[in-house]
Amino acid sequence: MRVEGKSHRTIWLGPDRTSVEIIDQTRLPHRFETITIRDVRGAARAIKDMQVRGAPLIGVTAAYGVALAMAADPSNAHLDDACALLRATRPTAVNLQWALNAMREALEPLAAPSRADAAFALAEAIAEADVALCAAIGEFGRPLIEAAAARKGSGPVQILTHCNAGWLATVDWGTATAPIYKAFEAGVPLHVWVDETRPRNQGASLTAWELGKQGVPHTIIVDNAGGHLMQRGEVDLVIVGTDRTTASGDVCNKIGTYLKALAAKDNGVPFYVAAPSPSIDFAIADGLAEIPIEIRSQNEVTHIAGLAEAGHVENVRVAPEGSNALNPAFDVTPAHLVTGLITERGVIAASRDSLAKAFPEHAAKASARKG
């Protein structure tokens, strides 16, 4: 998307084509800083420390990480080590596994000397495919917002979103924000309620920054205000992202998503999930039982990142010394609470049959693997 008049993607090849540039998202919204990743360890660190985050972008960064590894040492042993290092960074977003499997399947049959060029080409193709997937999600999701505007008759469509499933979480457009950007560009009057999304505030720090840069009207709210607004008719629809959606339509997303889905169900508010196919795990059905939930540092709960007077970003303690904290980074929204999945192939029901019909090749591949 455009930032300060320039078109920006979240990840791109360095000028020497043997390094990768990323936006350091831990510095936003206070500082727009890019960093250069020169090896697979740098890629792994960027994912684990959430300098890059968001399911699609995690997958793309891992793909480039494998390419950097092949540039250093294209041996089978190093390919295995690189994939293991990247796989261990964050467990929940299935895009990471999807990207690593795609890289491995493409590279293993190749002779070592040709692997680096092939790996960079595939990583770039995965990045470009993400842009197209998200743009398609935007086009299929836009009519949902237009229909809400028509139902309202007057006033902006009130959309609530959680965490950051914006262009910062992908290569461009975002997933949940893609329909918002497309509708906004089409002139649909809209306003976005931005869940701050504790503990890392991806909403307040990233989604609000994105929307502000694109001129989209928005208001930051505390996570616990969403149900209150829905009860008062202030939310026309909810659109969120996903880190892993199962073959039966269960949706794993940032912690707090499930509570928004419950409030939406109780108030008759449509609850949509923007779900590109690399974020769908066709190999599993039961999200609660089968999706690994990342448990992150207690410090993310006991401290909050802010901009010090001196201009640097620092963590400030908000909890007493000695208090424990538990920090599950994701939760699972069961399919029956999901109004629809906005995919790159259309808006579909959150059900096994709909997913298998929309993505028959993926369902067949998963079924064949099960034997």
Ligand SMILES: CSC[C@H]1O[C@H](OP(=O)(O)O)[C@H](O)[C@@H]1O
């Ligand atoms: C477009 S998927 C973005 C998805 O990823 C976020 O998690 P994190 O910031 O921890 O990577 C959040 O669950 C978003 O919905």
